[in-house]
Amino acid sequence: MLHLCQKSSTVPGMTTPHPERLRLVMYIRVSTAGQLDGYGLEAQEKDCRRWAKKHGHKLIKVCTDGAVSGKTTDDERPGLTEALGIIAAGDADGILAPTLDRLARELTVQEAALSVIWAYGRRAFTVDHGEHVPDDEDDPMRKFVRQVMGAAADLERGLIAKRLRNGRKTKAAAGGYAYGAPAYGQRAEDKTLTVDSNEAAVLDQMRTWQAEGVSIRAIADRLNTAGIPTKRGGRWHPTTVNRLLSPDARAAARQQSAQARAAEREQTKRQRADRILHRLT
Known part of the structure; x- marks a missing residue:
């Protein structure tokens, strides 16, 4: 009988548990070099709001770093610093970003931001992955996979940027217009x-x-x-x-x-x- 009551949602006196409603800070970023993928601030915010609504969470603040390189350290990014400060003060339960590489293209900055979030007992979410749970000594593969994925994404961006630079150099060497302000005349x-x-x-x-x-x-x-x-x-x-x-x-x-x-x-x-x-x- 106990087994049947646990599975039934119509038994008198029983309530269906609701998903936990969290207070989240949204963090979005674009770089100085322009987005190779065309993923601008407006598109990032739209995706984050859609995800938060779908999962029943409340966005209490949108922190933005416009025209900032992902390789910039955390203290040079006021938006990220503000988001981490809100989390450290206990005014938010976690952070939401479109992807981990929006936190930082550089793996060391990404890991530093996550360590701050987890150190204060808060949670980290991304639209493309969901929750990034804290590292576990009994599950070293968790950290390994996250860092390998971050390194692979960094490598892909580097290869794309290199191909673009090589293309500009080739075009310029052939006498074509590659980039920069045109000369007078x-x-x-x-x-x-x-x-x-x-x-x-x-x-x-x-x-x-x-x-x-x-x-x-x-x-x-x-x-x-x-x-x-x-x-x-x-x-x-x-x-x-x-x-x-x-x-x-x-x-x-x-x-x-x-x-x-x-x-x-x-x-x-x-x-x-x-x-x-x-x-x-």
Whole structure:
């Protein structure tokens, strides 16, 4: 009789258990490099809201990091930091993201975020997987599978990005337009460079003045007096004019820009390393 009562939902005095209703923080992110998969913030939020409604959970906050790389550390991502802070304060029962790689493309950041969530006794959910349960010493495969999946996703993104870079380099080497702002006198149409007739006429005039012996500074003054804007709509400076009229100056400017970008990348790496070292000590 007891067995029959347990299976019946119509026995007087018995109630059917309801799924647990959780308070969840939604976290969504897009990167600075643009989404290779086209999975933007609006689509991510829509998927999360649909999942939460289906499972009967309440979304109490949407935390967003727009134009932030997944490789950025957690303290450089205010949205993720806010979400983890809400969880640590006990104001939410867990976090919901579209996928684990929305938390971070870098496996170390992903694992750090999960460790914070679990350390406070909270729960982690993703739309594509459901709940990611905490690691268990008696089930080491659980952690292994999660980390291998994360590493595989990171590898796939890296291969896609490499193919895109190689494609741009090949197109540029063949004289095609690959990326970046078109040079003065040109404009991009349907991913193809064409002549900008107005700018081309200005460039011809600049070369004529140079051939007549007009100095670089005087050419810049003439352009500004005539109200002719630069490519970006600003005023002309002698260095800008010189880059347009001198091949050597253009090559030097490109080299200087490349060196500055490389130095900035190295500085960013060092700053991240210093923050990690500070935490460990």
